[in-house]
Amino acid sequence: xxxxxxxxxxxxxxxxxxxxxxxxxxxxxxxxxxxxxxxxxxxxxxxxxxxxxxxxxxxxxxxxxxxxxxxxxxxxxxxxxxxxxxxxxxxxxxxxxxxxxxxxxxxxxxxxxxxxxxxxxxxxxxxxxxxxxxxxxxxxxxxxxxxxxxxxxxxxxxxxxxxxxxxxxxxxxxxxxxxxxxxxxxxxxxxxxxx
Amino acid sequence: xxxxxxxxxxxxxxxxxxxxxxxxxxxxxxxxxxxxxxxxxxxxxxxxxxxxxxxxxxxxxxxxxxxxxxxxxxxxxxxxxxxxxxxxxxxxxxxxxxxxxxxxxxxxxxxxxxxxxxxxxxxxxxxxxxxxxxxxxxxxxxxxxxxxxxxxxxxxxxxxxxxxxxxxxxxxxxxxx
Numbered sequence: 001x002x003x004x005x006x007x008x009x010x011x012x013x014x015x016x017x018x019x020x021x022x023x024x025x026x027x028x029x030x031x032x033x034x035x036x037x038x039x040x041x042x043x044x045x046x047x048x049x050x051x052x053x054x055x056x057x058x059x060x061x062x063x064x065x066x067x068x069x070x071x072x073x074x075x076x077x078x079x080x081x082x083x084x085x086x087x088x089x090x091x092x093x094x095x096x097x098x099x100x101x102x103x104x105x106x107x108x109x110x111x112x113x114x115x116x117x118x119x120x121x122x123x124x125x126x127x128x129x130x131x132x133x134x135x136x137x138x139x140x141x142x143x144x145x146x147x148x149x150x151x152x153x154x155x156x157x158x159x160x161x162x163x164x165x166x167x168x169x170x171x172x173x174x175x176x177x178x179x180x181x182x183x184x185x186x187x188x189x190x191x192x193x194x195x
Numbered sequence: 196x197x198x199x200x201x202x203x204x205x206x207x208x209x210x211x212x213x214x215x216x217x218x219x220x221x222x223x224x225x226x227x228x229x230x231x232x233x234x235x236x237x238x239x240x241x242x243x244x245x246x247x248x249x250x251x252x253x254x255x256x257x258x259x260x261x262x263x264x265x266x267x268x269x270x271x272x273x274x275x276x277x278x279x280x281x282x283x284x285x286x287x288x289x290x291x292x293x294x295x296x297x298x299x300x301x302x303x304x305x306x307x308x309x310x311x312x313x314x315x316x317x318x319x320x321x322x323x324x325x326x327x328x329x330x331x332x333x334x335x336x337x338x339x340x341x342x343x344x345x346x347x348x349x350x351x352x353x354x355x356x357x358x359x360x361x362x363x364x365x366x367x368x369x370x371x372x
Contacts, residue, residue: 077348124344127301155262166300
């Protein structure tokens with residue numbers, strides 16, 4: 001093999017190695033294991049009466065995050081667009097049942113990757129609030145509301161749980177960090193658990 | 196005399212932390228401190244500023260929020276060589292047509308914009324926040340601002356034109372939610 005042919009071969013190999021495969025982007029995406037690209041998912045955490053009794057400051061009685069086939073199609077559509085910071089990669093629905101309230105409240109989520117390898121989820125219905133999804137190990141995801149600054153202080157936050165935004169008489173329905181709702185670990189579950 | 200000197204030293208030491216706290220909080224948007232301001236438009240009618248266009252719908256309320264996302268973003272910024280203090284704010288705006296079916300309920304500013312602050316003024320370049328007496332601030336458009344809302348692929352944008360002014364009152368965090 002001449003040195004020119006060898007150099008050309010090396011250059012081709014370098015180009016092939018640099019080309020992203022169709023799956024590599026999805027594999028490196030935050031929470032790629034728990035929220036698999038192209039596959040619907042359901043993650044849920046439902047607290048029983050005993051657990052709620054031992055956490056009197058917790059308002060959340062059940063919390064679920066579901067991605068349907070329609071969400072997967074939306075994610076595919078987003079993936080075909082030019083990617084910027086803040087381009088969403090995960091489409092989902094957050095459902096929450098609050099203590100003492102039989103109704104299940106929900107919010108559409110659009111989640112983009114953060115620099116810290118987590119997902120930042122906002123709801124298009126009402127700008128302002130956001131939650132964070134991180135790996136909970138294995139197939140689980142951690143849902144965080146608010147977070148801790150470098151000095152160790154916790155700063156609370158929220159996300160709106162209905163589409164009325166600020167128009168609802170009596171104030172908006174929120175998932176707020178409060179004293180007992182700062183982080184939840186949701187495990188993979190059959191889709192029925194998310195309804 | 197020695198006893199008096201010691202007493203003065205102790206008194207000075209006790210006073211120092213209090214002075215430091217006062218110095219830190221006696222500025223607009225103090226470091227690492229959450230805050231919320233809520234208000235409405237106060238642009239003088241005679242000002243001759245550009246009206247709202249496309250659509251010609253006025254603003255009914257404005258919120259300035261500095262909560263966990265903003266404070267976490269500020270912490271990620273490297274210190275500036277000139278010692279300038281940079282903050283991040285979420286500006287959210289409700290227009291008069293927010294109650295119509297299908298309308299965007301609330302518009303917001305870009306997520307990562309930074310404002311450079313002095314004790315009484317924070318400047319984003321295209322808008323300023325000025326501290327007034329009595330816990331109010333003026334949000335003043337100095338170039339104008341685009342705000343957006345709605346789903347990612349159908350995001351609607353509106354503009355707060357140059358010259359418009361809004362007065363906002365320091366409020367509990369819940370008022371910004």
